[in-house]
Amino acid sequence: MDETPSASGRSNGPALSPETMKRAYRDMLLVRRFEEKAGQLYGMGLIGGFCHLYIGQEAVVVGIGLNMKQGDKSITSYRDHGQMLVAGMTPRGVMAELTGRSGGYSRGKGGSMHMFSREKEFYGGHGIVGAQVALGTGLAFANKYRGTDEVSIVYFGEGASAQGQVYESFNLAALHKLPCIYVIENNRYGMGTSIERASASKDLSRNGEPWGIASRKVDGMDIFAVHEAAQEAVEHCRSGKGPFLLEMETYRYRGHSMSDPAKYRQRSEVEEMRRTRDPIETLKAEMLRSGIEESVFRDIETDVKAIVADAAEFAQTSPEPEHSELWTDILVEA
Amino acid sequence: MASLILMPALSPTMTEGTLARWVKKAGEAVSAGDVIAEIETDKATMEVEAVDEGVIGKTLVAEGTQNIAVNTPIAVLLAEGEDAEAADTVTRSADPAAGASVAIETPADPGIVEAPEAVQAENDRDWGETSEITVRQALRDAMAAELRRDEDVFLIGEEVAQYQGAYKVSQGLLDEFGEKRIIDTPITEHGFTGMAVGAALTGLKPIVEFMTMNFSLQAVDHIINSAAKTLYMSGGQMGCPIVFRGPNGAAARVGAQHSQCFASWFAHIPGLKVVAPWSAADAKGLLRAAIRDPNPVIVLENEILYGQKFPCPVDEDFILPIGRAKIEREGTDVTLVAFSIMVGVALEAAAILAEEGISAEVINLRSIRPLDTETIVRSVKKTNRIVSVEEGWPVAGIGAEICTVAVEQAFDWLDAPPARVCGLDLPMPYAANLEKLALPKPDWVVDAVRKQLRD
Numbered sequence A: 001m002d003e004t005p006s007a008s009g010r011s012n013g014p015a016l017s018p019e020t021m022k023r024a025y026r027d028m029l030l031v032r033r034f035e036e037k038a039g040q041l042y043g044m045g046l047i048g049g050f051c052h053l054y055i056g057q058e059a060v061v062v063g064i065g066l067n068m069k070q071g072d073k074s075i076t077s078y079r080d081h082g083q084m085l086v087a088g089m090t091p092r093g094v095m096a097e098l099t100g101r102s103g104g105y106s107r108g109k110g111g112s113m114h115m116f117s118r119e120k121e122f123y124g125g126h127g128i129v130g131a132q133v134a135l136g137t138g139l140a141f142a143n144k145y146r147g148t149d150e151v152s153i154v155y156f157g158e159g160a161s162a163q164g165q166v167y168e169s170f171n172l173a174a175l176h177k178l179p180c181i182y183v184i185e186n187n188r189y190g191m192g193t194s195i196e197r198a199s200a201s202k203d204l205s206r207n208g209e210p211w212g213i214a215s216r217k218v219d220g221m222d223i224f225a226v227h228e229a230a231q232e233a234v235e236h237c238r239s240g241k242g243p244f245l246l247e248m249e250t251y252r253y254r255g256h257s258m259s260d261p262a263k264y265r266q267r268s269e270v271e272e273m274r275r276t277r278d279p280i281e282t283l284k285a286e287m288l289r290s291g292i293e294e295s296v297f298r299d300i301e302t303d304v305k306a307i308v309a310d311a312a313e314f315a316q317t318s319p320e321p322e323h324s325e326l327w328t329d330i331l332v333e334a
Numbered sequence B: 001m002a003s004l005i006l007m008p009a010l011s012p013t014m015t016e017g018t019l020a021r022w023v024k025k026a027g028e029a030v031s032a033g034d035v036i037a038e039i040e041t042d043k044a045t046m047e048v049e050a051v052d053e054g055v056i057g058k059t060l061v062a063e064g065t066q067n068i069a070v071n072t073p074i075a076v077l078l079a080e081g082e083d084a085e086a087a088d089t090v091t092r093s094a095d096p097a098a099g100a101s102v103a104i105e106t107p108a109d110p111g112i113v114e115a116p117e118a119v120q121a122e123n124d125r126d127w128g129e130t131s132e133i134t135v136r137q138a139l140r141d142a143m144a145a146e147l148r149r150d151e152d153v154f155l156i157g158e159e160v161a162q163y164q165g166a167y168k169v170s171q172g173l174l175d176e177f178g179e180k181r182i183i184d185t186p187i188t189e190h191g192f193t194g195m196a197v198g199a200a201l202t203g204l205k206p207i208v209e210f211m212t213m214n215f216s217l218q219a220v221d222h223i224i225n226s227a228a229k230t231l232y233m234s235g236g237q238m239g240c241p242i243v244f245r246g247p248n249g250a251a252a253r254v255g256a257q258h259s260q261c262f263a264s265w266f267a268h269i270p271g272l273k274v275v276a277p278w279s280a281a282d283a284k285g286l287l288r289a290a291i292r293d294p295n296p297v298i299v300l301e302n303e304i305l306y307g308q309k310f311p312c313p314v315d316e317d318f319i320l321p322i323g324r325a326k327i328e329r330e331g332t333d334v335t336l337v338a339f340s341i342m343v344g345v346a347l348e349a350a351a352i353l354a355e356e357g358i359s360a361e362v363i364n365l366r367s368i369r370p371l372d373t374e375t376i377v378r379s380v381k382k383t384n385r386i387v388s389v390e391e392g393w394p395v396a397g398i399g400a401e402i403c404t405v406a407v408e409q410a411f412d413w414l415d416a417p418p419a420r421v422c423g424l425d426l427p428m429p430y431a432a433n434l435e436k437l438a439l440p441k442p443d444w445v446v447d448a449v450r451k452q453l454r455d
Helices: A018-043 A058-065 A081-087 A091-098 A131-145 A164-175 A223-238 A267-277 A279-289 A294-317 A323-327 B084-093 B135-149 B173-177 B189-201 B213-228 B263-267 B280-292 B342-355 B373-383 B398-413 B432-438 B442-454
Strands: A073-076 A122-125 A152-157 A180-186 A214-219 A244-249 B003-006 B016-022 B035-040 B045-049 B054-059 B073-078 B130-134 B153-157 B182-184 B205-209 B243-247 B273-275 B297-301 B309-313 B326-329 B334-338 B360-364 B367-369 B386-389 B419-421
Touching (some): A018 A223, A018 A294, A058 A081, A058 A152, A058 A279, A081 A122, A131 A152, A131 A164, A131 B213, A164 B189, A180 A223, A223 A244, B035 B073, B135 B153, B135 B173, B135 B280, B153 B189, B173 B182, B189 B205, B243 B280, B263 B297, B263 B367, B280 B297, B280 B309, B334 B373, B342 B386, B342 B442, B360 B373, B373 B386, B373 B398, B419 B442
Parallel strands (some): A073 A122, A073 A152, A152 A180, B153 B182, B153 B205, B273 B297, B334 B360
Antiparallel strands (some): B003 B073, B016 B035, B035 B045, B326 B360
């Protein structure tokens, strides 16, 4: 990724209203602070097992979220906390699931990688790399079957793009003209394996070409670029033209999971990204240029910190699930 | 306010570690994301990042200290404008245990937590008038009835629509229901199964036809990890009302990759139901129940049975409960337990045994999961002997489960060790004579019973 914004970037200045920029800033900051707190709670032993943080990739999910409407569905892998917050799930419910408490979205039975919300049309939270791509194609199938104009947003990493079912899904979605937006979050590393070592295809945005899937390569660190591309993709899908593929060039600051020492990349690479490409700082700079006062950011920061502190408090005080929960939800009683 | 930086857990299993190096010293400013220390765990050297901005007030643990328990305070972080004295205050007032309130409880004793009650067996309802139809017709009629009844039901699979079904099970359905609901797919089991499961998570009710169950292996991740577990993982929010069906087990002369029984594979999975019809009535009643069931259900059909005729109730409402076995023949000397095509083998064996004056009771399981253990146990308590008959392999098979049920729940009633009749423990050969040798036949069952009576 080079330093200049991609062609889809801000060539004509910000395409977002001040209110939308404030919302986007707030949502990105919420994801960032939420994840930092999750990392902290993990360090305290309050969150166990696997925990994959979204820090660095915030512009992707927030920029796409700006274009979603009620009824649109989303699904992703195990790096899912950002998607859930943007889908409108409560920080309390998500954090309490991370700590395995009864107040969590799955009443403590799912954990970081497995959370769902029927109400918010969020379909997980999947631990098997690539599985969400076929499932998400099914969400789009359901939209079409029911004759709605709702779309399905299917997030997966560049690592998952090596899975065969991704291309089986592309074929099915293109054959049936399904309203499905495939979002490749290319953060450059599938766990410890860089994209250069994992993919013979050097331009993932072209991976849908054999099926005629329209696509864009997007600077995923720039919320303006993400928003604009997402807008095009959503319009394409809603108007019945079939699937759309967005390759988001992004970056995760943290390791693959909490236990990843991240020795496969130079610390300087991470620092350079944080210093020059941080999606939150980039938006803030743009907002300041457009005349938004410094105090706005302080207020948002205070607000977000309070929400996250409240979520963390809830996640520590919500009781552990009752032992009887072991035997519930295995089957729906007919 | 000054806060404590605690020794972090940096992996799912870490309980303690070594503080290898302080990257930031007392008095240095840090912002979120800055590396403040390096810690050695049992697996790797990890960097500890600051999660808040501030100034390191003091470090509480010297470089090189080993075996520092997770959650031990290792440094004090001062907020903007605070002086070093605040560091002492927070250190004194700190309760290191406060942050680590996760109780390490022993898992609940499975003997204490009560499992759901087993399905109560009842006598089969009398559905009245019957007509002779093939299993193939019964399956098609079941799908057609449910497709008419519920707009959310659709059939998807290879060759199900225009070709009318690779085994003609879906004959005529495209004409009646159209291409929106009878959907041909490319040869892409992993993809279309995942797609169907995704649609089911939204509440649609797909019937996924595998041309044969052998190809379900391409899609087994979605059956197990996506369909069977999502209800549990979502805390009950998101069920998966879906049917996976297709011919299972050996056909005839199709070789190793197309001749195997998946009953044991799928019966192993909590969150799935598994049925295996034998007769046309079984096929119609169980498939209708499977389609209406709000859970994922595997329907194991059998190609050789497709063309066989059985009496089947003509009542439009005919349906069978999942989880209930049927006693096909009553007897007093031995219980033969079978499912799918092996029910026929067991009945033939019973007829041979009857000529020798041995009265065999034949149980048609119908449902593999949940298993109707009550009917099995009641029969064993009457006959005092049990032989399971299955086409699949012996190791960790359904027969192993049935024999265990008998031993666990009717040990004192047994007059002989429970016995298993199974397909031979080898890949299916192609040669006609060898294939014949590999599959259970009535004589094997008769021999097993004779041995039980002799010993």
